[in-house]
Amino acid sequence: MSARAEGFILTSSPHDSAADTTQRIMFSVVITLLPAMVMSVFYFGLRVLGLYVLAIASCLVTESLTRRARGRSPWSIADGSAVVTAVLLVMVLPPEISPVALVVGCVVAIFLGKEVFGGIGSNVFNPALVGRAFLSAAYPVQITTWTTPNRVFAFLPQGIDAQTQATPLAAARFEGIYEALPNLLFGQIGGSIGETGSIFIVAGGIAMLALRLIRWEMVVSLLGTVFVLTGIPHLVDPGSFADPVFHLFAGGLMLGAVYMATDMVTTPYTRVGNVIFGVGAGTLVVVIRLFGGYPEGVMFAILLMNAVTPIINRYTDNRVFGAQTAKAGEGAQ
Amino acid sequence: MATRSITYEFAKGLIKNNPVFVQVLGMCPVLAVTTSVVNGLGMGMATSFVLVSAALIGSLIKPLVPSEVRIPVYAVVIATFVTIADLVLRAFFPPLSASLGPYVPLIVVNCVIMGRIEAFATRNGPGPAVSDALGMGAGFTAALMVLGAVREVLGSGAFFGIELFGEGFTPLLVMILPAGAFLTLGVLMAIFNALKEGSHTVLIKAESKAEA
Amino acid sequence: MVLIAAAMMGLIGLVFALFLVTANTRFAVETDPRIAELEDTLPGVNCGGCGYASCAAYAEAVAQNGEKIDLCVVGGEETTRDVAHVMGVKVSDEQKDKLVAVVFCQGDSEASAFPGEYRGIPECAAAIYSQDVAKRCKYGCVGLGSCVAACPFDAIHMSPTGIPYVDAEKCTACGNCVIACPRDLIELHPLKYDAFVYCKSLDPGPIARKVCNKACIACNICVKAAAADDNPEAVSVTDNLARVNTSNYSAKPEYGAKCPTECYNSNRNLVKKDEAMARIKASRASRAEAVET
Amino acid sequence: MRRMIIVLTLVTVLSGLVLAATFASLSPRIELNRERALQASLAALFSDVDEPQFEQLEIEEMDIYRGEDAEGRLIGYAVAVTASGYNGPISMLLGLTPDLQQIEGLQVVENLETPGLGGRITEEQFREQFIGLDPMQSITTIRHVEPDPAANEVQAISGATISTDAVVDAINRRAEKAIDAIRDAEDR
C-alpha cells in the first residue's frame, strides 16, 4: 500500500472523458471509407492501390516536414487527419492521374490547405478539396480525362459505350445521355476513383451516422436541396433536365455530401448552421451543374461554403437554454 | 532630419522597405501582370518611370504647392506621367502594352507612388528624392520579376519566354491563373518574412516553444 | 487639339480647386491642432496600411488615444520620425539608465513547495482564475511561465525550480512580461540598482512563512538596519510587507544582511548571458534524464 | 486661397499641354502598330500567299476584309467574328476562299480564355480543323475521339467545351450573314 497522502494530480473538472479522441475519429472515418476504397481498387486496378499508398505517404511526409520546420514535434501526424485528407484526395481524382500530379496535390492540400493556417483544426477550407481544386486548375486536361472501370458486375446492364470517356454528368450535360441508376450505384461508370460506387459511399455514410461522426442535418439538407432543385426543372422539362435521382448518385455528390461537407473543421458548429451550409452547398451544386461551365460543382460548392462558414458560425449561435422564455416572460409582465 | 547617403536611400527600397513584400502596397499590378518575367519587368519599369519622374517633379515644385491642394496636384502629375508611359508603351512595345492591358493606367492609384512623393520627395531635395524613388522602383521591379519568374517557370515551363523543360514537363497552369498569383505571392511573402526574421531567431523561438 | 486639351484640363483643375476651397472654408471643423499637424506629416494616401481607414483617422488615434507612432508603412521611418517630433516624443537611441525586468518572488519549488501536482492549463492567469492552484502562496509566482511566453526577446526563462529569471543583456524593458504576470510580480527597475525585497506576500508573517520559507514576514529587521544607517526612508513595512523605496533607490544591499528569510538581497533573479545558457542546458539535461528514467 | 486655385489650374493646364503634345507625336505610331497587327493577323490566314493586301469592305455592322495578292488577284475574304467565351469576348478572323464555299482558316486575335484549357483555341491543332469546312452549313462539335470525323464536325478541346462551343457558335451565326453581305457588296 502506498501511503502517499500528498502530491496528487490537480486538474479541473471533469475528471473523466469519453473514449473518442481526435485520432480515433480520424481513423474511424478511414475505416468507413474502406469499402469504397476496396471497390475502387477492384474497379480501376492495382494502380489505384499504389495511388492511395503514394498519397498517404506524401501527405504524412509533408505534414511532418512542415511540423518539424516549425519546431513542433512531428507526433501530430499520428492524429490521422493527413490520412483522411490523402484518401479523400485520391477519391476525387481520376484513375489515370499521374503520380507527379498526385504528389503536387498532396503537398498543396497539406501545406497550403492546412499547415499554413496552423495545422489541424485551424484550416478554413477542406484540405482535400483545396488539393483537388489546385490540381483541376493546374492540370485541367489530366483531371478531366476519365477511363471506364473494369466491368466487374457483368450481369448488370451495360452502360453507355465503353469507349466513351465522359463522366455521367458530362454526358448528361453536354450530350443528353443519362447513365442508368444501377451503374451509378455500383460504379459501372467513368469518374473519379472514389465517387463511382455511390452505394459504398452511402454505406460508409450510414456507418458514420451510426457512430455519430457526422450529423444527419448536413447530409439531408445538402442532398435534399439538390433533389428539390433538380427535381423542379425535371418536372417542367424532363427532356432537357436529368431526373433528381440521377443527380443524387451521379458524380461526386454522394462522396461530397457524406465525407466533405461533413468535415468537422470546415463546417458550422450548430445544427442550424449545418442546415444553412447544406442548403447553400446544394444550391451551388445545382447552379454549377445546370448552368456552369463545369459539369460537376460539388467541389466548388463545398469550398465556397467553407469560405462562408466563419460567417455562418458568427450568426448561428445556439440560443442559451431559457433565452426564449426569458423574452416571453418579460413581454407578459 | 538626419541626412543619409544617397546610396542608403536607394538600397533601403530593395529589402528593408520593399514596397511589395514589406509594405504590401501596389498589389494590383503585382498580382495581375506577373504571368511572366517580361511582363513583370515591363510593369516594374513603367512604374519606376512614373515614380522617379513624379518624385522629381514633386520635390521641385514642392515650395510652390499649398498643402491644401497637394494631393490633387500630385495626382494630376502622376496621372500625366502614367498617360505618357502608356502612350510610349503602345507606340514602341505593342505586345507588352497588350499584355499589361488596363493595368498600366492603374499605376495612377498605386499607393507606392503617392506614398513616396508625400513621405519622401516633398521633404528632400531632388537628389535624394530621385534616389529614393529609384530604390523603391527597383525594389518594386525586383519583386515583380521574382514573382513573374516563379509563375512563368512553374506555369509555362519557361523563363523569359525560353522553354526550360522538355516534353515530359506538364506546366502547372494554375500558376498563371489568378489563384496562382495569390498563392505564389503569399508563399513568397512568407519566405521573405522568414528570411528577414533571420532563420536563427525563428529556430530558437520554435525550440523553446516546443519545449514548453 | 493641344489647346483644347490644355483648356479642358485647366477647366477641370479650376473647378476642382474652387471646389476644394469652398469645401475647406465651409466644412472646417475645430480639432486638436496636433491632428492637423500630424495629417500634414502623414503621407495622406489613405492606403489603410496602418489599420486605420484614413491618415486622418490614424492621426486622430495618435494624438488622442496614444496609438503607436510607427504604424505608417508608406511613410516608413521618415514619417515615424516626423510624427515623433510632432508628438514631442523622443526616439532616443540610448537610455541613460537601462531598465530591466525584475521578478519579485523567490518562492520556487523548494522554498514554497506545492503539495499537489498541477496538470491543468499551463498558463499562470488561467491557473489562478480557474482556481486550480499551482503554488501555495497566493501572492507568489505561479511558475507556469506566462512571462516567458510573453517575452519577444527570449530574455526570460524558467529556472528548473520554477521561478523566472531575466537575461539582463537581452532584456529591453518592453514590459510585456509585466503585463503577462497575473500576480504583478514583475517590475522594471534600473539595471545598476540591486537591493530589493523579493517578495510581494501580504500575508501576516506566520502564514507567509508557512507557505514559503523565502517570504517576507515583516520582521522589520531591514527597516531597523536602514534606520541604523541613518537612512530611515529607504525601507518601510506596510501591509505585512517590507518594501524598498524605489523613488530614490537609496536602500543598500547590506540592510538585508540579517534578513531571516533571505527575501531581502541583491541577487535580482538576474543572470548574465553565459550563466543563462548554462542554466538552460542544465535544465534540459535534467529533463532529458527524467524522460529516460 | 487664390494661390491654391492658380497652382492647381496651372498644373492641370500644363498636364493637358504635355499630354496633348505627347499624344500628337506618338499617335501615328500607335495607329501604325494597330494597322500592322491587323494586317499580320489577316496575312496569317492566307499564309501561302506572299505579301497579301487587304482592304475593308464597306459593310454596315461588320468588319470584312477583301484580300488580294501582289498581282491584285482575289485570294479570299476575312470576317471579324466575336464569340462570347468562357471569360470574355473572343475576337477572331475567319478566312474564306474566294468562291466563299470553304473556310480558308481561322485566327484568334484576342481572347481571355483560361490558358492551357480554353486558351488552346489559339493552337493550330484546333484551328486547322476548320479549314475546308463549308461555311454555309452548321458546324457541330464532337466530344469523344472519333478516328474519322464526319463532314462539318470539329473535335472539342478536352476539358474546354465551352470555349469550343463559343467559337463554333459564333462562326455558325456569323458566316452565313457575312457571306450574304460579301455577295451584296461584290455585286454592287
Place this chain on the structure above:
Amino acid sequence: MTLRTFKKGVHPHDHKTRTASLPVEDVPIPQLLRIPVSQHLGKPAVPVKQRGDEVMPGELLCDADGFVSARVHSPVHGKIKKIVQQPLPAGRMSDYIEIAVNVEETQAHQWQRREVDLNALDRDTVVEGIRDAGIVGMGGATFPTHVKFSPPSTAEIDTLVINGVECEPYLTCDHRLMLERTAELLEAVRILNRGFGFKRILFGIESNKPDAIAAVSRAAAEIPDTPIEIVPLKVKYPQGAEKMLIYAACGRTVPAGKLPLEIGVIVANVFTLVAIEDWFFWGKPLIDRVITVSGDGIKTARNLRAPIGTPFEDLVEACGGFNGDVAKVLVGGPMMGVALPTLDYSLTKGSSGLLFLTQAEVPAESPCIRCARCVDACPMNLMPLKLAAYAKAQKFVEARQHNLNDCFECGSCAYVCPSRIKLVAWIRYAKNYVRVHKL
C-alpha cells in the same frame, strides 16, 4: 413508457455498482475535527465560540453572516483547540475550527424525537427552521437552503421538485438515502408542503435506480395527504442540475440568468429533505452527512456517515486504506468534483463523494477540430468551444456576451471533447476573471 428527460447532455461511465448496494455505515468517531466556517456559497459564517470553549453536539459554532450564509454546528462533544487558516478544497482560504473530540461523551449522546404539530407550521416557521439547522443544498452546490426557499413576495410557488437523480458517476449516497430513509424523506416533504401548499410535488429519480423508485412509490402511497408524483427519468448527465431537472420533471424552462423561484418551482435534494426531517423531529441540525468513498484507489468502497469536519485521512482509514498508487483524489463526483493536492482536508456539508483514482493520465490539449460535440452536449445550449477560445485569447468581454455566466460547469463539454481541451477550466477562468474585474 417513454422516460422524461432534458435536451442534450452526455452519458458518462457510471461506476455506481460498486457501492450502490452497500448500506450506509457510521465511521468511528474521529479524535479530531476540523470544521471550516465556510461550507456554503455566500458569506462565511462567523465563529461564536473561542479557543478553549467546550461544545456539545448540535451547539452553534458559527452564526450566519447575513442572509446568504449558513450556520455551522458542532457535531460532537469536545473542546475547541484552535482556529486555523487552511485552504478549502476549491482553493480558497478559510478559517477552520479545530475540535479535540471527547469520543465517549459523543458516543453517549442521544437525539430525542420531539413531537411536531404539523398544523402549526407555516411558511415562515419552516424557512426559519431550515435556517436554524444550517441546511445547505446537499447535492454539491451548497447554496443555503433557506435562501432558496424564500421567494420574493411576488413569486407564486406552486411546485416542489425533489432531486433524487444523483447523475454523477460513482456517487450512491442519495440512492442509499432514498432506500434507507424513505420515511423520513417523505416526512420532510409533508413539512414543506405544510409551509408552502404546493400544487404539485414531483419526485425525479433516474431509471437506473428501480429499487429507489419502488421504495419511494410505496412510501408515498402511505401519505395520502401529500400527493407525490414519482417521475422516472432517462439516465443522462447532468439531470441533477436544477434547471435540467425542472425541465425534465415538469417541462418548465427556467429563464436564463434567473432562479427556479421565478417560475414558481423549488428544488430540493433528497439529502436536504432528510436534514430538514432531522431538525424538525429530532432537533438535530446539519452536523453529519453520508459520503460515498469509492474509486480504484481505495481498498473497500463504502457509503459512510461521518460528522462534518472529519479529516479525510479518517475516512481513508475507515475504508481500509489505499489500494495501489493513488494518482488523483476527488471531492464530489468525477464530473464536477474538485481534485485535492493532499489528503489534508476534511468533510464539509457539500462533500458527496471522496474518490481515489489510480489512473489519471492527463493528455495534453490537442488543437480544437471544431467537431462541435461540446455544442451538442451543453445542456445550457452554450457554445463551449467559442467560450474557451475567447478565454484563451483573453477576450473576456466577448465571452461574457456569449452567455459565459450561464455555464454551470457541469463538465459535459470537456467530457466529450476528443481534443481533450480543458473547456471547463478555460470557462471557469473566464468566469472568474469577469467576476473579479467586473467586466
Place this chain on the structure above:
Amino acid sequence: MSLVVLIISAAIVNNFVLTYFVGICPFIGVSKKIDAALSMGIAVTFVMTITAIVTWIINRFILIQLGLPFLEYVSYIVVIASLVQFVEMFIRKTSPALYKTLGIFLPLITTNCAILFVALLHTMRGYGFIESVVFGIGAGVGFTLAIVIMAGIREQLETADIPKPFQGAAITLIVAGILALAFMGFSGLVAA
C-alpha cells in the same frame, strides 16, 4: 447583353478582387473585422456606382466629343478624387449617423484601384449608360462579397496558430488564392 447577366458576371464570375486583382489594398487592409468590411463594401459600391455614372458622362460627352482620349486617366482620377471628397462632405453634413458607419471609409476609396478600374473598363468595353451603372453596382457587390467573406475568415483565423512568417498579409493572400480557386466554379456560368 442582359443586365442580369452583366451583374452576375461583374459580381461573381469575374469578381473584381479575385480575378482582376483590383481593390487588393483595402481587401487586405480592411478585412480584419466583418463590420468594418461590410461598411467598406457598401461605401465602395456606392462610390463605384456614382463613378460609373459620372465618368461615363465625361467620356461620352467630353472626351469622345472633343477627341481627347488621352486625357482619360487624368480626368478620371481628378473626378474620382473630388467625387469622393464631395460625397464624404455631403454625408457628413446630411447624416452624421451614416457618416459614422460609412464616412471613415470614404477617403480610402480614392486610392482603391477598383473604382478607377470600373471607369476604365466600361470605357474600354464601350458599355452604354445603363450597362455602365449596372456594371458599377455589380462590381461593388462583388467587392463587398469578397471582402466580407475574407473578413469572416480572418476573424476566425485570429485565434489560429498560424506560422509566424505567414501571419498577416501572407495568409490573407493564400486565403484569397483558395477563394479564387473556389470562385472558378462559377466560370462559364454566364458568358462574359
